[in-house]
Amino acid sequence: TQLLEQSPQFLSIQEGENLTVYCNSSSVFSSLQWYRQEPGEGPVLLVTVVTGGEVKKLKRLTFQFGDARKDSSLHITAAQPGDTGLYLCAGSSNTGKLIFGQGTTLQVKP
Amino acid sequence: KAGVTQTPRYLIKTRGQQVTLSCSPISGHRSVSWYQQTPGQGLQFLFEYFSETQRNKGNFPGRFSGRQFSNSRSEMNVSTLELGDSALYLCATSSGSSYNEQFFGPGTRLTVL
Numbered sequence: 001t002q003l004l005e006q007s008p009q010f011l012s013i014q015e016g017e018n019l020t021v022y023c024n025s026s027s028v029f030s031s032l033q034w035y036r037q038e039p040g041e042g043p044v045l046l047v048t049v050v051t052g053g054e055v056k057k058l059k060r061l062t063f064q065f066g067d068a069r070k071d072s073s074l075h076i077t078a079a080q081p082g083d084t085g086l087y088l089c090a091g092s093s094n095t096g097k098l099i100f101g102q103g104t105t106l107q108v109k110p
Numbered sequence: 111k112a113g114v115t116q117t118p119r120y121l122i123k124t125r126g127q128q129v130t131l132s133c134s135p136i137s138g139h140r141s142v143s144w145y146q147q148t149p150g151q152g153l154q155f156l157f158e159y160f161s162e163t164q165r166n167k168g169n170f171p172g173r174f175s176g177r178q179f180s181n182s183r184s185e186m187n188v189s190t191l192e193l194g195d196s197a198l199y200l201c202a203t204s205s206g207s208s209y210n211e212q213f214f215g216p217g218t219r220l221t222v223l
Contacts, residue, residue, distance in 0.1 A: 031208075031209045033209070033211060033212075035212075035214075040216070041216050041217075042114070042200050042202070042214030042215050042216050042217050043153075043200075043212075043214050044214070045211055045212065045213070048209050048211055050209065088152075088153060090212075092209060092210055095166065096165070096166055096210065097155050097158070097166050097168070098143075098155065098210055098212060099155075100145075100152060100153040100154075100155075101152070102152040103152055103153070
């Protein structure tokens with residue numbers, strides 16, 4: 001069974017701080033996605049990474065896919081209260097299903 | 111394009127009842143997936159429909175079923191509700207890209223009393 005483990009589960013930081021969220025697995029994924037979910041809404045796709053070692057930047061967010069395509073990280077620079085939410089990673093499994101991590105709840109205090 | 115819509119947004123049922131949830135996909139999206147989200151288990155895959163056929167299925171009991179219509183709209187049904195079925199049920203649609211990128215609706219919050 002392919003699993004994705006995210007860490008940390010919870011993160012509470014002050015505005016302006018940097019943070020990194022990790023998504024790890026013992027399995028190889030053909031691609032990996034990151035979503036953000038705000039209360040009362042469904043997850044929204046942020047990025048898809050597909051190549052081992054790939055780095056993608058989305059304003060203050062930097063996403064990296066591990067060389068072996070088993071892990072990924074999300075780094076946020078100078079976090080803002082608007083970054084608050086649940087961050088989910090999801091990998092495309094060998095059965096075609098998306099496997100989601102448990103999520104990281106981020107709270108950015110002003 | 112209009113986003114994914116789900117109805118109803120909130121639902122309260124009692125144990126033993128059944129419930130039907132509806133999802134209208136983004137225009138042109140033929141794949142519809144359903145997920146259950148709870149604080150303890152996170153986001154868990156229920157099933158996926160494509161062109162009116164179930165293409166993938168998660169590890170949920172047979173009380174959970176779904177279907178897709180010719181216009182790609184989908185419904186999921188839960189029979190004989192249990193307290194543990196209380197959750198946010200999310201529908202997600204996909205254009206069929208090889209990366210299976212999901213576009214989620216706002217969800218239906220089901221509470222079973």
